[in-house]
Amino acid sequence: MSRWMVNVRGQSFSAGGMDELKQLAKKGEIGGGDIVQPPGASEWLYAVEIPELKVALRPDELDGMDLADGSVGLSPMVKGAMASVMVLASLGMSAYAVQLRNSIPTEQLQIHDESGERGVSYKEVFITAKDASLKAEANPNSADVQPLKKDARAELLGKRGGWYKLRFEGKEGYAPVDAVLPGYYMADEKTKQDYDPLYNPDKYVTVGNASWTMTAEKAKKGISDMAASLQNDSKFPMTDIRVVATLKDSAGNVIKEKEMPVEGVLGANRSDMIGTLNPAKGDDITPPRIMFTSEFEKIVLEDPKAADRWIDVVEVDVGKLEALEAGVIIAEVRAIPPEG
Numbered sequence: 001m002s003r004w005m006v007n008v009r010g011q012s013f014s015a016g017g018m019d020e021l022k023q024l025a026k027k028g029e030i031g032g033g034d035i036v037q038p039p040g041a042s043e044w045l046y047a048v049e050i051p052e053l054k055v056a057l058r059p060d061e062l063d064g065m066d067l068a069d070g071s072v073g074l075s076p077m078v079k080g081a082m083a084s085v086m087v088l089a090s091l092g093m094s095a096y097a098v099q100l101r102n103s104i105p106t107e108q109l110q111i112h113d114e115s116g117e118r119g120v121s122y123k124e125v126f127i128t129a130k131d132a133s134l135k136a137e138a139n140p141n142s143a144d145v146q147p148l149k150k151d152a153r154a155e156l157l158g159k160r161g162g163w164y165k166l167r168f169e170g171k172e173g174y175a176p177v178d179a180v181l182p183g184y185y186m187a188d189e190k191t192k193q194d195y196d197p198l199y200n201p202d203k204y205v206t207v208g209n210a211s212w213t214m215t216a217e218k219a220k221k222g223i224s225d226m227a228a229s230l231q232n233d234s235k236f237p238m239t240d241i242r243v244v245a246t247l248k249d250s251a252g253n254v255i256k257e258k259e260m261p262v263e264g265v266l267g268a269n270r271s272d273m274i275g276t277l278n279p280a281k282g283d284d285i286t287p288p289r290i291m292f293t294s295e296f297e298k299i300v301l302e303d304p305k306a307a308d309r310w311i312d313v314v315e316v317d318v319g320k321l322e323a324l325e326a327g328v329i330i331a332e333v334r335a336i337p338p339e340g
Contacts, residue, residue: 005037006030021047022056032057122198122337124153125164125180134173138163138332145173154180158240158334159202165332197234201335204234205241208271212326214318222320225313228328230262230292231271238266240334243274245316248325258316259331264295275312290314 003014004021008030015021015036024030025047032048047053127148135142138160146168148154154175158165163174184195197204210228218225226245232238240261247256262274272292277299279286293312300306 004039006034007036008034018052021053025053025056026058028058030057121153121155121183122195123156124183125156125166125199126183127152127154127168127175127179128181129176129179132175132179134166134168134171134175135163136173138165138174140176142174146171148175148179153183156182156199158332159200160242160332161202164199165334194235197236198335198337201234201236201238201333202330204232204335205238205266205330205333206231206233207243207328207330209273210328213313218315222318224316224318224326226316226326226328227273227313229271229273230266230330232266232268234335235268236335236337237268238333238335239264240332241266241330242332244329244331245314246327246329247316247318248327252325256318260290260314263289263291265336266292267294273312274314275310276314277306278309278311280309288315 003016004018006013006015006021006024015024021030021036030036030047030053032046032054034047036045036047036050036053038045047057127150129148130150132148132150133144134146134148136145148168152168154166154168156164157167157172159177160174162177164177164180165172165174166180182199184192184199208229208231210226212224212226214224228243230241230243242259242261245258245260246254249255264272266272272294274290274292275296277289277291277296279288296306296310300310
């Protein structure tokens, strides 16, 4: 059986034929702004462009399509969006995202100008998912923090795996990457390339020169020393970095993880070692502070005695575990946008 390809808000699947497409349309699972690809075709069409499918669409799914005089043809707004579908598809954008882009005034389809009075902010995303909420953690089972309003804007605070950290209406939390449309998608191709690190900072920060050692003295305490540097290959400084130290057994299973925040800023196009500033002697409350060497150098300028508490490694409690492999990965990171 020849199958149709369907893309609904970024999610792709196949359908067995027109009868199945009609059933999906009647249930509201396909809207007029979603795109379909007929069997054997290379081009995508909006569902509302196909007469047989159009009659099965729910009336509310036709709202905003702006069809002229009830004709089958699309309005200039939608036709203009169709011309952008193939380009935007390479960015993983759904038909809804294309419509959203086309509904925004032309002067807004750019990153802020020098005055900061027009255009999309460097730090903004558009909420595209229905009935979405900010989560307390980057986990679908985590508690809800704040409902997200479709078509509204939220401030980007960082990225963790397939989740963005956002601020919306004064609350902070996480939302799936595919629940929002990054503001820079509204810009031209060069701008998208220039500002990609703001929305995908984890692609530009890597771990280098990681090593693990255990002295005889520390072995008695079950402590292993981790030394590592982080490399930033973008033009934007990076901060709010969290790393995870992992220990694996002979089968490659993770037997221990430790997540650690790294204080300080990793400068644009540079690398920096991480180390530990231990609390002062007798201080049993303050935890050790893991930070970049550059951050420690600022501290020691104001407090020279801090040098006595600095070690250029991170101590990880491994207990009696016999790990055959140890590593470090980037868990979360935020790029610092330009001012304005």
